[in-house]
Amino acid sequence: MSDTARRDFDDGGPYFSAKARYPGLLGWLSTTNHKRIGILYLCLIGTFFTAAVILGVLMRLALFNPGSSFVSPATYNAMFTLHGIIMVFLVVIPGVPTIFGNFCLPMLIGANDMAFPRLNLFTWYLFIAGALIAFASVFVNGGAPDTGWTFYVPFSLKTTVDVPMATFAVFVLGMSSILTGINIVTTVHQLRAPGMRFFNMPLSVWGLYSTAWVQILATPIIGITMLLIVVERLFGIGVFDPTKGGDPLLYQHLFWIYSHPAVYIMILPAMGVMSDLFPVFSHKNIFGYKMIAFSSLAIASVGSLVWGHHMYVSGQSDTAGIIFSLLTFLVAVPSAIKVFNWISTMYKGSIRIEPPFLFALSFVFLFSIGGLTGLFIGALSLDVQLHDTYFIVGHFHYVIFGGMGYGTMAALHYWFPKITGRMPAKRPAIIGWLISFVGFNLFYFPMLIMGWMGMPRRYADYLPQFTGLQRFSSMGAWIMVAGLVVIFGNLLRSGKKGEKAPANPWGGATLEWTLPSPAPLENWEEPPVVTRGPYDYTGIEEGK
Amino acid sequence: MSEANEHAPGPHGHPGTHDETRGRVGMWLFICTEILLFGGLFLLYSAYRFKHPADFHQASSDLNRFDGTLNTIVLTTRKVRPKRMVAAR
Structure with missing residues (x-):
């Protein structure tokens, strides 16, 4: 039975051109190869990201002038709900674990595939099914959901639009996420190459591994919560009414027991990728390997106990509020450990500024702003003023877009040679990065100021005194999107016409760089024996 | 798996890692997620039962004994299936 997967392909050649059992598209849709599944996810998630960005740009256009605009308030509600659902459940939660977890994880630990290749393909189909149900909910039964991505009761029970379908979509997407998590945990435990101990693994594997545990332990809670909304809407049971x-x-409570850890599902794997990038581009061993590995686990575990900080003004008890606030401040410690260790890694290193490293550096800058503003709203008293304002929107986008988004772009540029066999063109990548980075700050920093002044989130209109800052923010959004167009346009172009990549263009010491670029279909004929650390650069030269 | 095959690298794994162990790990993790899924439901149930003990007591006398017994048998014997799934080679 163990040979069936191998027979699907002729051996040899890059993973994307190897001959499959079925020709063309069908060969891709029936693949159990981890790299091909990673690419399948990349295509879908890229499409969803584009759709949600377009929604975001339209919202910023609608907010350019105070007063009525080209979208009605009801449409605006649907727009921010869709933007949230697509971005959260279809882009940033699955993003790094499904794309890079699939594509890179087996190569990083010296395995030939994930532990459950067929289950892996099944998660992709569950993901598509969830996405289709979510999109269907926009067009059937009374219009697009207008609850925000949080589906808060009692409004989600009362609104006339199709909430059950959207929540059922979240349930299906959750199943997909759980199975991916199981696959990653099993792979890391069972399929490490001989000689690779836990404390010999690249730190990106630690990031994926911690994330997978959160996926396994937290996602079931949102599954049942979303099903209860469906049951309540269809049969009127009255669990939450x-x-x-x-x-x-x-x-x-149930919603945030999942959805706060979900924030760590979004950011942890990107942090792991950062821990791989900083040593490579500083050509120096990582500072504090064990502390970074343990801080991933600490974020995953303590981060599961802080959900109540979303509910300071909901009427929960003061004691609960104080405990949740304390735990929230505690999570900042492992996050800070990571940031300090990345900076210390650069100290006296031989730093090379390449596109992936620029994205990694901006990750640290933007994530630090996002993390520090998180401490503002983690404080019980300040949160009363800042709750449900633009400050929250600004903070969240600094953490998730500035962190996970820039982290993903760093990872895309970093592993681009392994994915396509070509180098991303350097000049346009840097220009795109610069435009998007400037636009990003012009876009979200005014939000922090507006929130401080009391501008509530999710409103289709605003008072005239916010006009200047709102316009500033809108123009920043367009500059940022222009940067994104340059970045992704450059990647698409480089994938076709870029310079051919050597096996190890950046001078990395992890196992995937011992394979040719692009990666072959079967990673290793014989399992590699690991005799050196993942950040030991003695004798490794870039561009070989 | 034959003796000669044991030390050859499989397409996905490496010497010493058998599909069987992997399957068992995966199934236990999956059962773990199921417990958590229904754990949410039990949490709600116990919260409401604690709040309204009299109503729950009254409602339980309305249950159909036959259906309830059947349901319990189905639910408690259901765990045989994942067990057999792990045992199946």
Whole structure:
């Protein structure tokens, strides 16, 4: 039975041109190869990201002038809900684990595939099914969901639009996420190459591994919560409906028990990638390997106990608020450990500024702003002022877009030679990075200021005194998107016409760089024996 | 798996890692997620039962004994299936 997967392909050649059992597209859709599944995910997630960015740009256009605009308030509600659902559930939660977890993880630990290749393909089909249900919910039964991505009761029980379908989509996407998590944990435990101990693994594997545990332990909670919304809407059971004796606060607890850890599902794997990039581009061993590895686990575990900081003003008890606030401040410690260790890695290193490293550096800058503003709203008293304002929107986008988004772009540029066999063109990548980085800050920093001044989030209109800052923010958004167009346009172009990449263009010491670029279909004939650390650069030269 | 095959690298794994162990790890993790999924439901149930003990007591007397027994048998014997799935080679 173990040979069936191998027979799907003729051996030899890059993974994307190897002959499959079925020709063309069908060969891709029936593949169990981890690299091909990673690419399948990349295509889907790229499409969803583009759709959600377009929604975001339209919202910023609608907010350019105070007063009525080309979208009605109801449409605006649907737009921010869709932007949130697509970005959160279809882009940033699955993003790094499914694209780079699939494409890179087996190569990073010296395995030939994931532990469960067929299950892996199944998660992709579940993901498509979830996405299709989510998109269907926009067009059937009374219009697009307008609840925001959080589906708070009692509004989500009362609104006339199709909430059950959207929540069911989240349930299906959650199943896909759980199975990916199981696959990653099993792979890391069972398929490491001979000689690779846990503390010999690249730190990106530690990031993926911690994330996978959060996926396994937290996602089931949102699964049942979303199903309860469906049941409540369809049969009127009254679990959360206060008029029937239900408790809406329980919904918020269940929702955030998942959705706060979900923020760590978004950011942890990107942090792992950062820990791989800093040593490579500083040509120096990582500073504090074990501390970074343990801080990933610490973020995953303590981060699971801080959900109540979303609910300071919901009416939960003061004692609970104080405990959640304390735990929230504690999570900042492992995050800070990572940031300090990355900076210390650069100290006295031989630093090369290449596109992936520029994205990595901006990750640290933007994530630090996002993390520090998180401490503002983690404080009980300040949160009363800042709750549900643009400050939250600004903070969240600094962490998730500045962190996970720039981290993903760093990873895309870094592993681009392994994915396509070609180098990303340097000049346009740097120009695109610069434009997007400037635009990003012009876009989100005014949001922090507006939130401080009291501008509430999710409003289709605003008072005249916010006009200047709102316009500033809108123009920043367009500059940022222009930068993104340059970045992704350059990647697409480089994939076709770029310079041919050597096996190890950046001078990395992890196992994937011992393979040719692009990666072959079967990683290793014989399992590699690991005799050196992942950040030991003695004798490694870039561009070989 | 034959003796000669044991030390040859499989397409996905390496010497010493058998599909069987992998399957067992995966199944246990999956069962773990199922417990958590229904754990959410039990959490709600216990919260409401604690809040409204009299109503729950009254409602339980309305249950159909036959259906309830059947349901319990189905639910408790269901765990045989993942067990057999792991045992199947």
